[in-house]
Amino acid sequence: MSADNTCPDVSVPLRNLLNSVQCIRDRVKDGESNESSGGFNLQNFWDTLSQAVKAASQEATKLSLSFSKPPLPSPQDCERLAESIQKSVLALSTVYYWLPKSQGMTLRRVVRDGTADVLDGLIQLIDIILSSPLQSLSQEQLTSTGGVWLSCDRFAHLPRDNQAAVLDVLLSCTAVVKDALEEMEQAQAESQDPFSDVLEEEDLVSRGNQDTYWSESDRQLLGPCRGLMKASAACLKKLSTAVKSNGNVGTAENIAQLDDLADIAKEISPSVDDLALSLYPPMDHSAVELNACRLASVLKKVLEITRASHVCVEAELSWVQFLDGAVDHNLQKAKTLAQACH
CATH class of the missing domain: 1.20.1420.10 (Talin, central domain)
Known part of the structure; x- marks a missing residue:
């Protein structure tokens, strides 16, 4: 002053x-x-x-x-x-x-x-x-x-009730995850080994993991990790639709369930960011595996809480089950590829 x-x-x-x-x-x-x-x-x-x-x-x-x-x-x-x-x-x-x-x-x-x-x-x-x-x-x-x-x-x-407030949280999280996914896809599209056009494929593999580009093993690991990030975006988008269509603030229990959904959903975007950051070269495969496991754990929890809440009417069960399987599939693939590179 x-x-x-x-x-x-x-x-x-x-x-x-x-x-x-x-x-x-x-x-x-x-x-x-x-x-x-x-x-x-x-x-x-x-x-x-x-x-x-x-x-x-x-x-x-x-x-x-x-x-x-x-x-x-x-x-x-x-x-x-x-x-x-x-x-x-x-x-x-x-x-x-x-x-x-x-x-x-x-x-x-x-x-x-x-x-x-x-x-x-x-x-x-x-x-x-x-x-x-x-x-x-x-x-x-x-x-x-x-x-x-x-x-x-x-x-x-400002949102006038808890349903609208929770929906705002979900839409905000969706935007953050979507941005992280787009940044990763753009980086993947732009990044390439500067020597890739002058070396044979076996020489490229032997060069290993460099500081400024993704090796072939890195690129393979990117696939399932992006799959987990896409599952995160899909989960938030579907959950937002379910809260908008089926969310109810008529009882204290329903209001509390909406709060639980908002609280767990807020853990998705920082987990996506952590995974995305660990994917940039030079890639530490152990860190990638750890962050993939953490994100998968958060997504499984979101799906579990969604399934048990009033917003998950019968029509919503199919996407919950589909994404549950997609998370398992991508996590298993990411762990296998990461461990092969240790």
Whole structure:
């Protein structure tokens, strides 16, 4: 933070406000919800939350305008402004706490992160006002105010129940896995041994595994590993469709099953990334085998949890069984090829 350029009478309530909003933000990030004893109305929650977010956005605008040009607000006006902002921040955090875990942990994380983003934006804005010259509206202050507005506007696009929240997670994971697969396929298409056109095939094999290209044994191992990555993409895509078509938030058990699906599905993309990274030359076949086993284990768990959940109606069983077999087939092939190269 740069030197304090506000007069002491004005900076004291702003500093107190900054500390207060930071404490509220920290509680939102770490705190527990007030578990309802029945009677929770999700639509009422969203209506009330939307009003609280709108109020926070308006308070941020008032704060920014008050310190956009001379004269400074009087100490009394600044005190009233700080109290008004604190009131809106407390209201926003209180409404967030209304959302019980029984409505879904995935949904709750989304609302928590959205609420924390608004509070982070306000903290940054107050901090900038405290540390900026007041002769004119700084670009930093404009950007920070816009950041609060953007965080508030995002609430209109948040998923409204746990089914929608879980679907968002699955679609995000699908995109990451698809990107990793495309990068690997592109690398495979572009990469070749620079000496492949001047050496006989037996000489190429004897050259072994070089640092900058895939050997023949590497290329053979790429096949089943890409098969596991493709199975990952297919699994996420099919699961997304099943959650969209069959997901239900009518009971606590169904909501919890959706959370379980989101939690295990989130393990797929980092496992795909680990496998993809180990495939680049120079390839360590032991590392590839280990990462292939880990990815296969995650996929088997996803399929097992899917099969046991309410989203897996009879029509979904065929793809679950098919992918289960595809994972086994590609893993066995990858292990055999990797061990042959040890």
